[in-house]
Amino acid sequence: MDKTLILQDFLPYRLSVLSNRISRSIAQLYEKQFRLTMPEWRVMAILGEKSGLSAGQVADRTAMDKVAVSRAVASLMAAGRLDRKTASDDRRRSVLSLSKKGKDVYAKVVPLACDYEARLIERLSPLDRRNLDVVLSKLTEIQIKTAVPGETTR
Template identity: 35%
Template sequence: MARRQVAEPARRELQLEGFLPYLVNNLADRISTGLSRIYDGEYGLSIPEWRVLANLAEHGVLNAKQIVSTTGMEKSKVSRAVKNLTARGLILQRRKEEDNRARDLALTAAGLALYGDLVPHALAWEGELLDCLSVSEYRDFMYLLGKLRQRATIMEQEPPE
């Protein structure tokens, strides 16, 4: 597929401060680390544990493979997070009838309570972060993120040139 020209002229040198993958990854790391001060400091959750907890709260029942797919985390990180959350009594594992190795995961009452307590803090933190954007900037930003996510998904499926 031919590459379209974007607003900037074609570059011949890579400069990280203007390289989108670097900028987005750096921003994501900073945001994730900043938010982790809430769920790690106040609730003793690691970043992978928070992601597993949040996905189970949003989707109800998932297996580890689905969480890996949804979050993009490595299988070993999901497995460790599931083990830790299970040991803390925050998630319940049930064997799938059709596959003895696979397990359905769901939040326990304690997991739901912790998540319910944590969410207002996380949303307040997000609100403070986004406070620098106007309503239209936020809308445009979310639209552009969605557009880039969709394009990246298409590009993942294309054979390499």
């Protein structure tokens, strides 16, 4: 046998395991209690940050694909958590924002999410946190440039 891959040391694998575990933990904070799926929460989070985006803009900013956004928007609309208007200058485009009900949910979920993140990083030293931030940014930057042609850059 020529070469062996040590999965436990393989960066993409380590990242994937860590990220999936964290995502699942956070999802637990809102899925049951607020009947929110992860894509729904992402859409709400981005609209809570900046209102009036179109579905496409939401997709760009959340790294979701447009079908996922479309579905999340549909279910959020059905739950009365979003307002949707048609853009006056382009009738294909929607203009999305959190409804009153949506804002109430948002205001309840944000502290849970922030609290989780705080408890995650409080065990890292300030230097570790800084290093994490720097390295994540660099990798994200690299990753974008490394994107294979034919892959959806989203």
